[in-house]
Amino acid sequence: MTVGTAVGTGPGTTTAGQEADTAMALQLTCPKCGAKDLEADQASRFCEQCGYELAEAVTGDEEPGTEESAKPCVSCGGTGIDAEGYCTDCGDLQPRRRDRMEVDFKAVAGVSDRGLRHHRNEDSMALGPAFGPDGRTLMIAVVCDGVSTSERPDEASASAVKTAAKLLLAAIAGGAPEGPGRQLSRTGPVETAVMETVPDTVPETVVAETVDPEAPVAQSVPTEPSTAEEVGAQTPAETSADGAAPRRVQRADLRAVSRQAVIDADHAVSGLARDADHGNPPACTYVSAVVDTDVTLAWLGDSRAYWLDERGTSRALTRDDAEEGSHAIEAWLGADSGGPEPHLASFTPDGPGVVLVCSDGLWNYVEKAADLAAIALPGALTDPFTAAKALVRRALSDGGHDNITAVLVPYPVQPPAEGVSTTGVSRQP
Amino acid sequence: MSQYPDFAFEINQNEYLAEGAREVHAVVTLTATSATGGAAASAYGAPAPGAGSERVEVIIIDCSGSMDYPRTKMMAAKEATKVAIDTLSDGTYFAVVAGTEGARVVYPTGGHLLRADYQSRAAAKDAVSRLHANGGTAMGRWLGQAGRIFDAHPNAIKHAILLTDGKDESETPADLARAIQASIGTFTADCRGIGEDWEVAEVRKIADALLGTVGIIREPERLAEDFREMTANSMGKEVADVALRLWTPKGAVVRFVKQVNPTLADLTGRRADGGNPLTGDYPTGAWGAESREYHICVEVEPGNLNTEKLAGRVTLVAKDSSGATALGEGKIRAIWTNEEEKTGRINGRVAHYTGQAEMASAIEEGAAAQEAGDLATATARLGRAMDLALESGREDTVKMLRKIAEVDPDTQRVLRAKSKSDVNKGDVMEAVLDSTKTVRTNKRTGSSGS
Numbered sequence: 075m076t077v078g079t080a081v082g083t084g085p086g087t088t089t090a091g092q093e094a095d096t097a098m099a100l101q102l103t104c105p106k107c108g109a110k111d112l113e114a115d116q117a118s119r120f121c122e123q124c125g126y127e128l129a130e131a132v133t134g135d136e137e138p139g140t141e142e143s144a145k146p147c148v149s150c151g152g153t154g155i156d157a158e159g160y161c162t163d164c165g166d167l168q169p170r171r172r173d174r175m176e177v178d179f180k181a182v183a184g185v186s187d188r189g190l191r192h193h194r195n196e197d198s199m200a201l202g203p204a205f206g207p208d209g210r211t212l213m214i215a216v217v218c219d220g221v222s223t224s225e226r227p228d229e230a231s232a233s234a235v236k237t238a239a240k241l242l243l244a245a246i247a248g249g250a251p252e253g254p255g256r257q258l259s260r261t262g263p264v265e266t267a268v269m270e271t272v273p274d275t276v277p278e279t280v281v282a283e284t285v286d287p288e289a290p291v292a293q294s295v296p297t298e299p300s301t302a303e304e305v306g307a308q309t310p311a312e313t314s315a316d317g318a319a320p321r322r323v324q325r326a327d328l329r330a331v332s333r334q335a336v337i338d339a340d341h342a343v344s345g346l347a348r349d350a351d352h353g354n355p356p357a358c359t360y361v362s363a364v365v366d367t368d369v370t371l372a373w374l375g376d377s378r379a380y381w382l383d384e385r386g387t388s389r390a391l392t393r394d395d396a397e398e399g400s401h402a403i404e405a406w407l408g409a410d411s412g413g414p415e416p417h418l419a420s421f422t423p424d425g426p427g428v429v430l431v432c433s434d435g436l437w438n439y440v441e442k443a444a445d446l447a448a449i450a451l452p453g454a455l456t457d458p459f460t461a462a463k464a465l466v467r468r469a470l471s472d473g474g475h476d477n478i479t480a481v482l483v484p485y486p487v488q489p490p491a492e493g494v495s496t497t498g499v500s501r502q503p
Numbered sequence: 504m505s506q507y508p509d510f511a512f513e514i515n516q517n518e519y520l521a522e523g524a525r526e527v528h529a530v531v532t533l534t535a536t537s538a539t540g541g542a543a544a545s546a547y548g549a550p551a552p553g554a555g556s557e558r559v560e561v562i563i564i565d566c567s568g569s570m571d572y573p574r575t576k577m578m579a580a581k582e583a584t585k586v587a588i589d590t591l592s593d594g595t596y597f598a599v600v601a602g603t604e605g606a607r608v609v610y611p612t613g614g615h616l617l618r619a620d621y622q623s624r625a626a627a628k629d630a631v632s633r634l635h636a637n638g639g640t641a642m643g644r645w646l647g648q649a650g651r652i653f654d655a656h657p658n659a660i661k662h663a664i665l666l667t668d669g670k671d672e673s674e675t676p677a678d679l680a681r682a683i684q685a686s687i688g689t690f691t692a693d694c695r696g697i698g699e700d701w702e703v704a705e706v707r708k709i710a711d712a713l714l715g716t717v718g719i720i721r722e723p724e725r726l727a728e729d730f731r732e733m734t735a736n737s738m739g740k741e742v743a744d745v746a747l748r749l750w751t752p753k754g755a756v757v758r759f760v761k762q763v764n765p766t767l768a769d770l771t772g773r774r775a776d777g778g779n780p781l782t783g784d785y786p787t788g789a790w791g792a793e794s795r796e797y798h799i800c801v802e803v804e805p806g807n808l809n810t811e812k813l814a815g816r817v818t819l820v821a822k823d824s825s826g827a828t829a830l831g832e833g834k835i836r837a838i839w840t841n842e843e844e845k846t847g848r849i850n851g852r853v854a855h856y857t858g859q860a861e862m863a864s865a866i867e868e869g870a871a872a873q874e875a876g877d878l879a880t881a882t883a884r885l886g887r888a889m890d891l892a893l894e895s896g897r898e899d900t901v902k903m904l905r906k907i908a909e910v911d912p913d914t915q916r917v918l919r920a921k922s923k924s925d926v927n928k929g930d931v932m933e934a935v936l937d938s939t940k941t942v943r944t945n946k947r948t949g950s951s952g953s
Contacts, residue, residue, distance in 0.1 A: 149806075150753070158813075158834075163781075165752030165813035166806060193809045193838045 100334035102241075103248035105207060114244040115237065115338060129247070131200035131214060131239030134175025134186060135232060170194065172228065176459070177201055181488040182213045183459035184481035185466045189435055190474035196220030196358075197433045197479040198231035200239035203489075204364070206325050207249035211489045213365040214242045215481040218339070219377050219433040221357040221406055230343045230356035234407055237342035238335035238362060245331040246364070328364045329418050332372035336360055336416035340407045347409035357408030360416065361392060363429050365483045368422040374414055375403040376434050380443050383427030384451050388443035391421060391429075401434070428454040428461070429483040435476035439469045450482065458482035507742050507821050508535035508790060512831040514817070515852040518838050519845035525802045526758065527814040529835040530852040531747070534794040538741055557659035559596040559616065560737060561649045561690075562587055562730075565667040566601040569700065570636035576668055576697050577636050579723030583730035585628045587664065590734035591619040596659070598652050599627055603638030604673035606648035616655065639673030642709065643682030646692075653690050658824060660789050661690035662737040663713070664730065668697045671705055679705075683712045688744075691715050691788045693733050697723060699929040703936060714788035716766060719936050721929050739791030744822040745830070746784040747797060748777045751815050756802040760785045763856040764796035767863050767939040778827075784820070796943075798856045803837060811838045855895065855944040862891035862900070863938040870931050873907065873920050881920035882908070888938070889917045897942060903934040 102112035107124035120127055146153050147161035148169060154162035159170060172195040173188040179202060188195040197219050204212045218234040220227020339360060347355035359375025369391070371379050376394040381387070395405035395417075405414045430446060440446050449468055454461035465480040516529035562584055570577040584599060591597055596616040601607045610627040617623045645665065653661045671679050686692075692713035694706045697720040710717045720726045747770075751757055762768040774783040787795070799815060806812045815835035820827040840846060869884030885908045892900040893915055901915065907926045909918045 160813040161752075163753050165755075165803070167811035167813065191809060191841070193811055193840060 100245065100330055102245055105244070105247035105249070112244060112248060114241045115342070118240075128240060129204075129243040130236065131202040131216070131243060132177050132179070133198060133200045133232070133235060133239075134177045134184070135172055135198070172198075172232075175199070176463075178459035179203065180457075180459070181211075182215060182481070182483045183457075183462050184215065184217075184431075184479065185459075185462040186433075186479040187435075187466050187470065187474075187477065189477050190470060192222075192477055194228055195477045196222060196227040196231055197435065197477040198228075198235040198358075199431075199479050199481050200235035201481050201483075202239070202243070204243050204246040206246055206366075208325060210366075211487055212246055213483045213487050214239060214246075214362065215365075215429070215431040215483050216242070216335075216360070216362040217377050217431045217433055217479050217481055218358040218360050218407070219375070219435075219477065219479070221359070221375075221403070221408070224354045224357040224408065225348075225351040226346065226356045227358060229346055230358040230408060233342045233346060233356075234339040234358050234360060238339040238360070241335040241338045242331060242362070242364060245326050245334065246328075249326050328366065328368075328370040329420060332362055332364055332370050333416055333418055335362060336372050336374065336407070337413075340411055340413065343407045344409040344411070353410075355409035357406045357411065359403060359433070360407055361431055363391075363431050363483060365429055365485060365487055367486070368420050369429055369485070370418070370420045372416045372418050374405045374407060374411075374416050376401070378432055378434075378437055380430040380432070380446055381421065381423065381427055382430055382443060382447035382450055382454070383423070383425065384447070385425060385427075386444075387424075388427075388447040390443055391419065392417065423485050426455060427451075427485050428458065429485060430465075431481040431483070432465075433477060433479040435474075435478035436465055436469050436480050438476060439472040440465070454482050455484050458484055506538060507828065507830055508538045508792060510535050510819055510831040512817075512819070512833045514833040514835065515850055516835060517846075517848050517850045517853070518811075518836040519842070519848070520805070520837055520839050521843075521846040522808055522839055522841060523805045524839070524846075525805055527801050527803060527835055527837045528850070528853045528857075529799050529815070530763065530850070530856060531797045531799060531817055531833060532794065532852075533797070533819060533831070535741075535790050535792055537792040556741075556743070557596065557656055558592065558594075558738065558740075559598075559653055559656045559659045559661045559690075560587075560591055560734065561598045561600060561652050561661075561663045563600045563602050563606070563645045563649060563663060563665045564631075564634065565640065565669070565697075566603050566634055566636050567638055567640045567669055568636050569669050573723075575723040577634070579697070579720075579726040580666055581631050581634055583666075583726040584631045586727045587730040587734040588619070588624050588627050588631070590731050590738070591624070592738045593619055595619045595738065596656060597623075597627070599631060600645060600648055600652075601634055602640070602642070602645040602665075602667070604641045604644070605638070606641075606645045608648065608652070609634065616652065640667065640669050640671055641673040641678070642667060642671045642705075643674050643679040646682045646686045646709070649692075650686055650689055658743075660737075660740050660743040662740070662789070663690055663692040664733055664737075665692055665694045665706075665709065666697060666726075667694070667701050667706065669700050670702050679708075683709055687712050688786065693737075694718075695720055695726070695729060695733075696932075697726060699932060703932050711768060714768070714786060717936055719929065719932050721933065736791070737789075739793075740789035741791050742821050743789050745787045745790050746775075746777075746820050746822060746827075747787055748782055748784050748818040748820050748827075749799065749815055750777075750782045750818075751801050752803060752812065753781060754804050755814065757783065758800035758802050759798070761798045761856075761860065762787070762795060763798045763859065764794075764941045764943055767860055767941060770797075796852070796856070798853065798860070799835060801835065806837065806839050808839050808841060811836060813837075852944055856941065858891050858895060859941040862888050862895070862897075865891065866900075866904070866938040867935055869920060870907070870935050873923055873926070873931070876923065878920050878922060882917065885920050886917035889915065895942060895944075900934070900937060903930065903937055906930040907934055 104112045104121040104126050106126035109123035149166040150164040152161050152163035159168045175186040177184050182201050184199045184201050186197050186199050199217045201215045204214050216235045216238045218231035220231040359377040361373040361377040363379050364370040371391050373392045376396045379391040396403045450461040462480045462482050466478045469478045511534040513532040514529050564580050599610040601609050610630040611617050649663045693715040694710040694717050707717050759771045770785040777784040801814045803814050814837040818832045819830040865884045865888035869881045872880035889904050908920045
């Protein structure tokens with residue numbers, strides 16, 4: 075397995091991530107009360123200390139609202155549809171929510187489609203805005219593609235995206251825990267101190283951004299080789315005694331957070347294994363993008379992320395865990411994954427563009443970043459939903475042999491529109 | 504504690520069908536585990552159905568004159584009946600019927616059934632000792648007499664053992680058919696033929712209708728052990744009347760519903776109304792802690808590519824005084840696809856039991872052709888049966904086929920069927936009866952489900 079591969083060259087810089095200590099689980103901080111023992115696994119819903127409700131990302135697979143009335147059978151018009159979606163007259167399985175999932179947050183959007191040749195959609199996505207402790211908005215996008223030779227691959231991918239997104243949202247909101255070892259000794263990059271305006275409730279925070287557009291990867295850094303690492307708040311307010319007042323916050327280490335999301339997702343998918351799986355427990359690929367001022371990527375398998383822009387510097391941001399031209403992936407999530415170490419990379423765009431996170435059902439038909447950019451841009455910058463639909467439509471019209479999922483995150487990150495940010499829009503076909 | 508055994512439900516099938524394909528096959532494996540854990544329910548108070556319910560066992564012994572030729576048959580029958588009486592669980596109601604051209608209840612003589620205990624067993628065995636062979640054979644009347652005995656205990660688990668040594672000569676075939684029809688659904692029966700002068704087809708009609716087994720006893724000294732086993736098996740039943748309820752979509756045709764393990768039994772024609780026009784009930788009789796498999800084939804209207812249809816929903820239901828209680832459920836699915844890698848997979852269990860059923864009919868047809876003197880057909884059918892027996896590793900069947908056909912010593916393949924005069928009739932009967940016992944397979948390739 076290749077690890078920490080640096081991918082792509084160009085005006086922005088992508089850097090290889092050095093793998094963190096596998097034994098060290100990320101410590102999560104509750105965004106509300108600051109408790110250091112926050113759990114964000116599949117089963118957790120609240121902070122044990124203060125009852126803070128953990129946020130869930132939108133997947134497009136949510137139960138429809140109650141106002142939606144039962145539809146008649148698409149084949150025979152019969153009105154009896156059983157709990158599993160079969161017509162009680164002709165037996166035909168009704169189209170499922172997962173056959174076509176659409177989520178539109180305006181500032182991030184995704185479409186996942188069953189395609190034309192598979193009888194179900196084994197891809198899943200989770201996306202939405204994430205809010206940092208300093209009030210700034212990030213975007214997260216996770217795509218997983220169930221391994222079709224495993225049992226219940228659709229459950230694997232659904233579980234993986236939900237688990238990973240929950241961790242990402244909680245960790246970003248809670249900020250990085252304080253403690254030793256998290257500090258940023260770096261050589262090379264120039265640090266530029268920037269004063270940021272932050273909401274009233276949060277004290278002013280000095281954020282140091284590092285910008286190092288020119289440094290080649292090899293010359294950047296041995297221990298913490300991220301060129302786009304956020305340096306956390308170095309001069310935070312005092313923690314007050316009653317705990318309700320502002321407390322020390324430090325923005326999360328997105329690389330560590332992304333890695334932990336993969337590990338949690340791997341545990342969740344592994345937990346789906348049953349004795350009756352005949353040696354093929356549920357399994358899926360993984361790719362996530364956390365888009366801030368920089369873009370942090372984590373992946374396993376052959377689902378991909380791309381950077382698309384109109385300046386001719388579109389490119390793939392990930393490298394598949396598979397022999398070239400082969401669909402036999404070499405790393406995945408699941409009980410038989412062997413606890414894989416995810417690839418991590420981060421990248422600082424040098425201008426506007428869009429991050430595409432997708433399954434192979436898309437890139438099998440349009441693989442070159444420039445070709446993807448030609449379909450998605452310029453529309454994706456302002457209307458990523460329409461652009462995601464266009465990408466999926468292209469894969470369908472070219473054959474739609476596999477499930478297709480495309481999530482687009484415009485850069486720079488736009489704050490989500492009022493009222494949309496919390497729910498997203500999930501539309502049924 | 505549940506009054507019924509727990510049923511584990513497993514469905515093996517390849518749900519992927521090529522474009523336009525209509526036939527959907529599935530093997531349903533049902534495994535019941537005891538609800539009582541061996542603890543007998545209290546003998547006091549109203550008996551509940553299922554665990555602790557009443558049992559009635561009726562043992563019918565052929566007392567026609569031929570049972571004394573040789574005398575060992577009658578001696579063995581008496582001995583075996585006594586063994587069966589000793590095997591009854593305490594508290595079981597029981598009766599012994601002497602079958603001739605009539606049917607005489609030799610125990611109990613007082614007109615109503617008694618529970619098995621030290622005294623009643625001793626009295627019954629004494630009555631059995633005094634049985635003697637004299638008279639004809641009218642199995643329809645025997646069944647009728649058993650039915651009248653069972654009538655007094657409609658909610659009990661009711662089972663009969665029937666032993667005969669000859670043809671049903673003292674009544675017409677129509678009489679027998681009517682008696683069988685009247686018995687269906689009221690009790691189950693296992694049948695045994697002793698010697699070689701009885702008709703397999705005739706006795707099988709009774710056993711098939713009453714959801715029981717048929718066996719041949721060629722050595723009288725083995726009868727007692729066989730009776731002990733049948734009785735013990737009957738005592739293990741915990742629920743009297745269980746049916747496979749099959750829902751199929753509108754326009755579908757149920758091609759067949761067969762029990763395929765431990766023995767072959769075609770239930771297709773036994774369909775009864777299952778509560779709505781799309782649902783039918785197929786009887787499976789009484790269940791104890793045991794496992795059985797059923798092969799179901801449904802023909803459906805083909806769906807569009809990459810669509811899925813529910814081709815069948817199988818529910819196991821216990822019929823009782825309060826109606827029907829669902830004990831488990833499984834789905835038979837159909838998904839049409841052009842992916843040959845998926846449609847081409849053959850489900851191991853479906854293939855296995857398709858082979859076992861084909862082998863059984865090949866032996867039966869081969870034996871019939873041999874009897875009729877059509878040696879070409881007999882050779883072809885027995886040859887096919889031998890191939891399938893070798894394929895599924897049925898060494899006993901291979902041995903039996905070698906007795907009724909000439910076999911190439913190197914390849915084991917059938918060269919030609921022996922002529923009727925060159926075979927022992929008992930060998931043929933044994934081969935035919937044995938063929939309906941099936942072996943299990945662990946193959947499950949190309950499947951999913953449960």
